[in-house]
Amino acid sequence: MSSVNLSGSSEEESELRRGPWTFEEDSLLTHYITSHGEGRWNVLAKSSGLKRTGKSCRLRWLNYLKPDIKRGNLTPQEQLAILELHSKWGNRWSKIAAELPGRTDNEIKNYWRTRVQKQARQLKIDCNSKRFLETLKHFWMPRLVEKMGQTSSQSQSSSSLSSTTNTQNSETPGLLTVPQQVKYTPYQATNENPSSSHCSSDSMKKQSEKECYHVDIDNFNVEDFMSGDILMPDCQVEAIDWINSEDAATYWNMDELWELKK
């Protein structure tokens, strides 16, 4: 069924606008919702004078116009939360978005597809595989945690995440359930182990198997990080220098993360 057909008229159907929204349309929709409230999207679409489907109006409002929508880059906290929650729930974007106030399911979905899956492709790892989860667990998440520690020390107001915690979801035990007390050893600033600097997926697998990154995330609770209750404990160094390796950027070009290195 198509909402377009609700009108039942091919003439009306042909009048329906598609594509990018104009300022006037945004304004019209915003004013209508301000006056009448959300919901009843098909009625709204017709009553407001917008030549859009109800679905289109709903999407535009929820993903763009709604006042509490947060724009801009995802914070490390938010990225970590996404990784964690995705490990629990999979592609339940709306459910994940519900844990990140101001962020939309569309935005999170885009983040996952354009950033996370890109990394998986570059590593030649199936992003649905346990191996990729391990890679996230042993490398990516510790880096995010590290960055969170840095940013939180710079600004107490960095945490913009919800205090409405949906903690300890037992629905699906996550592989990445994270630590009350984080003990991890991020990568090393100095290249002490140049012989190990080749960052192939095989080497990464070996690295993972050797547990060179001591990331005790078994008991990690991401909400505790969000609340700022947990600060970074010992940040000992013991790792291959992925970053300085010639190929590293090819595999891990999460720009924000690498800024830590500078």
Place this chain on the structure above:
DNA sequence: AATGGTCGCAACCGCCGCTCA
């Protein structure tokens, strides 16, 4: 400067489940 490739994001599509007559 022109062109082709890549990336990121907004928007659309199709399916599913819920509600209600």
Place this chain on the structure above:
DNA sequence: GTGAGCGGCGGTTGCGACCAT
């Protein structure tokens, strides 16, 4: 019980911006 209408969700696509050559 059932079918239509609707809202919500996840997957996909289109396109503008940016970058490299």
